[in-house]
Amino acid sequence: MLAGPSVRDVVVLDRTELAPGVVLLGFYAPELVAVTRPGQFVMAIPPGGERAATALAIYEAQGERASLLFFVCGARTRELAELRPGDTLSLTGPLGNGFTFAGARDVAIVAGGVGIASVLLPAQMLVEQGARVRLFYGARNVDFLVDRERFATAGCELCCATDDGSLGHRGFITELLAKAEDKPDLVLACGPSPMLRATAFVASELGVPAQLALEESFACGVGGCWGCVVPLDRASAQAPKFPKPAGEDGFVYARVCKEGPVFWAHELRW
């Protein structure tokens, strides 16, 4: 039997700065790799004394090595970015539900900015399953379309958009999704909230189901504090089965860390 999620110290194997402030941190973690599903995340404990762990998607998970890909955007990620090969990092995970895509034949993956960190694993697995995978990848400019060659190598078709037109379509990535020639049978997305909302809209216009990997401020990351909630349709299979409180309007607050982070777009009541 495989071990489940746990808290463990892992040794950093490699560190690459893919763009200014975008860090890829690889580490030795065969037990984590063995139990990771696409779309799951870890709580990374800041190594330098900064408080509260930070939630990061598991980017790669293969063999004995897993990695995190993140933007340096605050004190905690700054500490993580200072790690070097040989350093130790503490992680809790893998956590969350992950994407589900069994049987999908033609999948559009929409990633915005650092949202790319959640979608490599599902992209790889989908290609292995024989699905056609189109990656709709948007960022502020070409430099921040990090690691896109890897997706091409993995067998994905790439459609890129940048804010400044330095690569691909100038504008929003969701505009490319809306104009896609063949309708996919499933959309997976991770990125900033406005992009996710636009993806949900486009997917519903196309009549295609979409799964969105959400980001919220987490405290515990394991379902203990009910801080990272999102309003979810009470009828959703993921909705906590609590009785209906007075004044409630058909939704229940679900934990992004536990019931999510991946939700069906049409079930979110945001």
Next chain:
Amino acid sequence: MVSDIDLSVTIGKLELPYPTLMASGCYGSGEEFEPFADLSQIGAVVLKSVTRAPRLGNPMPRLVATPAGMLNAIGLQNPGIDWYLENEVAKFAKRPCAMIGSVAAFSVDDYAYVTERLAARDEIAAIELNISCPNVGSEGETFACDPDLTGRVVRAVRAVTDKTLIVKLSPNVTDIAAIAAEAESAGADALAVINTLRGMSIDVHAWKPRLGNVSGGLSGPAIRPVAVLAVYEAARAVSIPIVGQGGIENATDALEFFLAGASAIAIGTANFTDPRIPIRIVDELRAYLAARGLRSLRDIVGKANVGFGSPFQYEGDVG
């Protein structure tokens, strides 16, 4: 011998092998943390508060990181006592540590009603009365901010259960000693000191409060000195045990609370940094006591004294 050190505590009728409680609302029902912490090595889990009726909880965002801490405003999201008794409580029997139920309410009658039903269950080892939730309008905290109301609610609850009753006090008061004394005389077996401090954070770009509820409860190391003083003052006003809490991250922090007069501690926000912290604290407490030739944690409770300090030489921080 480090292994001979006695860390056990007595809180009312409750005998716990370790002095470490997991603070209410921070640890779910224990189940969520079970893969990451050996619950047989903690004293007790204080469960998330339950109310009479189901509660939706506050709108998002519910969390904001602040200097040396965080604000939360969950708003007592919970399924209500009926559903809770039917679907949740039976699971607690399997936990390898004591499970302390937490009761919140908006009237004296509801405190008594929920407590009576919850305390009747064998899976529940004790009851913590949350009379100090800052995140449900003014009504949640009202009870802990008024000695008279504190007395009334504790008396009403005392009348419906013989189980150990821990009353959780608010720091948002002028004189915590007076409230502590009132809770004791009304029949509390122990006090939990303190709940979170009220606070607010504003997004200066959006010109909006960062919390959906506008205000929230501040926790983490930012509130530790406030909590240590509250424990110190409450401990001088009562003879019942105190569960000290507020920003404890390591054994040094915990020792401040014991020396201030706490018999046990609760760990909340620190679990969000690293779920191994509670067990690390226990190990470090043992080492601290062993290094000074002390056999029992009870030997240091309330020993902070301005007139004459430690009989031991300073040997560096333990955590």
